[in-house]
Amino acid sequence: MRTLVDYLNETARRYYVDDNPIISDAQWDALYAQLVQMEADTGTRLPDSPTRRVGGGPV
Numbered sequence: 001m002r003t004l005v006d007y008l009n010e011t012a013r014r015y016y017v018d019d020n021p022i023i024s025d026a027q028w029d030a031l032y033a034q035l036v037q038m039e040a041d042t043g044t045r046l047p048d049s050p051t052r053r054v055g056g057g058p059v
Helices: 002-016 025-042
Strands: none
Touching: 002 025
16 A cells, blocks of 8 residues: 555656656546555555545645
8 A cells, every 4th residue: 555655646746746747647547546445445544645635735
């Protein structure tokens, strides 16, 4: 789960901050759905999980 959270956070930063996406929106959505399922299955949500994020930070 840690690796997936880190990867999703990195890809989001590259998409939103750097304007340089490294995966497609569909790929990101699939990985995000996988994370949602993992969190539901384990009952664990990491503090920096993208599922906790409501909006982006200041640019």
